[in-house]
Amino acid sequence: MTVISPTDPTHVVLPVTEVDRDELRAAVHAAEPGPLLMAMVHMTGDTSLVAEFRARLDAERGAVPPVPGRYPEAVAAEVRARAFALFEGGMVPKLTVPSDALFRRMAEVCVDDAVGEEFTAHLREMGGFEPARRHVPVTKVPPPGFKVIVIGAGMVGLNAGIKLAEADFDYQIFEERDDIGGTWSRNVYPGAAVDTPSHFYSYSFELNPNWSRYYPTGPEYLDYMRHVVDKYGLRSRIALSTKVLRCEWTEETRRWKVMVRAADGSAQVHEANAVITATGILNAASIPDIDGMDAFTGTVMHTAEWDPKADLTGRRVALLGTGCTAVQVAAELVDQVEALHVVFRQPHWIVPEPMVEAAVPEAVRWAMARIPYYQQWFRVKTYWYAGDKGWDRPRIDPEWSAAHLSVSPANDVVMRVCLNHLERTFPDRPDLRAALTPDFPPYAKRIVKDPGFLAALGRENVSVHRASFRRIEPDGVVTTEGEFLKADVIVFATGFKLEFLSFMDVVGRDGRKLANEWAGQDPRAHLGIMVPGFPNFFVTAGPNSAPNHGGGHNLVSEGHVHYVIECLQYLVENSWSAMEPKREVVEEYNRRVDEALDKTVWKHGGTATGYYRNASGRAWVSCPWRLVDYWTMLRAPRPEDYYFTETGQP
Known part of the structure; x- marks a missing residue:
């Protein structure tokens, strides 16, 4: 069954006339109800569904604030049941280009949130529904030689x-x-991955329904870019x-x-x-100038200059850094190495994100590829909660910040999530919680999504050092706290200039x-x-x-x-x-x-x-x-x- 021609941009949505009922049942059960409901609106052209489910969501909400974007279970079950009944006979869209006013109402129900009018054209393009609208009139072609x-x-x-x-x-x-590929051809260190959701971190005109994980690995993202190069010649x-x-x-x-x-x-x-x-x-690559570098008898690598042939199995590794790259490397290496010394000057605020390591189920990929408009609306919802919903978090409320480490109530919510993540991970290790707690507000440095880093730090073969490297010896490093860490391998996860x-x-x-x-x-x-x-x-x-x-x-x-x-x-x-x-x-x-x-x-x-x-x-x-x-x-x-x-x- 062909859904989208490999030569078409992905905003070109074609009907699906043959459906495997078992695959459809699994896909509908696994699908997000908001995007699924919007696909129903496209298939039927029945815009009353938007008002009907807006009222249902409002009625079910009650006095308890819902989890942002999560439909109440009763509403989700109703959407899935009606979608299966509708789609099993085939999926031929009757509504392909909703008006801006209708699109906005659909978006509000999809994400279960208020959507300002200014977002309408923005979400149409970013969601992959249409190409960017040209604003300068196009009446001439570029002259020869331009x-x-x-x-x-x-x-x-x-x-x-x-x-x-x-x-x-x-x-x-x-x-x-x-x-x-830029970043993604250069960064081949263990655990290299994108920290933006897969279904948004792609071109709006070239959506990919086949991501294997909700946050793509570096190699998978590079494959996507190679596909783009080939498709567009x-x-x-x-x-x-x-x-x-x-x-x-x-x-x-x-x-x-x-x-x-x-x-x-x-x-x-x-x-x-x-x-x-x-x-x-x-x-x-930003590589610190540390005394004794040339004397080290082991292997030295920066994460941006990783040797893919390097085998760190059973080795003792001193890792400098605790940013986005460092946490990925540490989480990936912990099961391979004999010892891992994690050394860092400043911790980052680390948020739990279970989807970072989560695989996209086959049923969800089926929905992305075969239910017309589902992946576009899924992308809208993903972007909505990963985008401007966080705009207020780095902004300072002077009255609040005068009495708190966090700078506003919104900023404080993020800080509490991070602190709770530390508390749950290390309930009996106040030393680790102290070492890993920043003394600055969230967003002052880049927020880190945890790929299993905190769990790795609790392993027996891992030591944590709030310090930097003072000197490198032939068989290890001396920290600025005076500790000697025996090492066969030094890894600089110290970012870029x-x-x-x-x-x-x-x-x-x-x-x-x-x-x-x-x-x-x-x-x-x-x-x-x-x-x-x-x-x-x-x-x-x-x-x-x-x-x-x-x-x-x-x-x-x-x-x-x-x-x-x-x-x-x-x-x-x-x-x-x-x-x-x-x-x-x-x-x-x-x-x-x-x-x-x-x-x-x-x-x-x-x-x-x-x-x-x-x-x-x-x-x-x-x-x-x-x-x-x-x-x-x-x-x-x-x-x-x-x-x-x-x-x-x-």
Whole structure:
């Protein structure tokens, strides 16, 4: 049975006319009732179901607040029974494109929550119901010779290639590594996984019904990206093992010269009308400079430079770090090694998330693949509770924070969940609870979802040390607390150096260097994307664009790519050759960014250390806006914010 053609984007939903009753029964029983109910609305076209179940949910709620998004059992059972009866005869949608008003009402019942009007178009796109709506009129095609260079073949670079091709722009992708995938081709350490739910952490135009886990492993996510490359025909446009060394704007031609070191080692110069950087900000491994490193007789690895041939079975391992990567490595290695010494300067707030290690049942995958619109609505619900529902948690309530470690009631809820997780895991180990309890509020550093890390720390072969490495000996390490830890292997789970293009030489108009513009670890850009003096130079994952309150990098990256395409189309429609933001516009935008961030833990995070703040304490990574607000800002450029250059006139 074919549900979706492998050549179609996944918003193209086809009818299912033949159904195996046993498979359907299992799928309906395992399915989430909210998305299942919405699939029923699509199949029948009966919009009265929305009002009927809105009333049922309200009536069943009673005086006890429900678990967010969880239907009362009686309502869930009714949805499943009616869905099976309806679907066993086949599934032919009668309602394919609900109006915005109806879609919003459907979304509210699906997630069992109020959904603001501003979310309607946002959820339609992010849920995978439709492609991004074009805002700049499309009446012209790009002129011959108009070319775009994309730097990087990770999540953003592949997205850029797909959308450039759809908009008829000629493009070339340069990738320094010998494979696509960015983070997920580089990070092959044991336990490497995505900490955003699978069914949301994918392109909105290329949903995947076949995730094997609710949070994908690194290898599975890389397989997904390779599928995308093959489906959309990107391989011929990607030059692997090609490092971009320099980008220089040429005023006479109004084009960028992009100098690369090709796979054969030769130096080459390419020209382009526009450049899109898709390099991310966490690229170079951060390896601490510790005395005695060269004297160590065992194996030393950083998690970003992991040797997949390394066998740690029966070895004694000293692991430095306790962030997202460290917890994955520790949970994965604990059953293999003889001894695991976990050493860290600061703990993170660790939340329990049972779904991190949970497999997606076959019946659920059947529902995703075969019940039309089910996976789109499942994605809406997943995103709803992983996105802007968490926007208030990093924001400071001055009255509350004056008397608490947490900064607001919402922030305190997260802290209590984490503390309860520690208490349940180590009821008889006050020493471990103390060592693992941060002295700063949640979200000041990245929240960690527990993949089994706390349980691993309670094992007999694991020791916990609130310290760092002072010195490395030939057969182990000495901590800053003076302890000697005998080790055969040292693993640095110490993250990356945060680099906003500091590794690349970028020269704009009048010889202006981006390194100078962004000196002092203080990068600024309009919408996190464009910089004055650098025409047609588009930065993705730029300063203050990370959704650190929730959501996922995939959402922001799609928004950035959409904005770039809209900018390029605006140039084509108006016969301009180049655009760059006005400096006063950039300054005003960043004034508002700083003003908003000043009310968050990202700026006032207490003793928290990490990459969210630069050397002077400015929050330079986090985006202060709700995801829906930032997405709305990225629908199309405002011409009054830019200077434009006419074609043929520098």
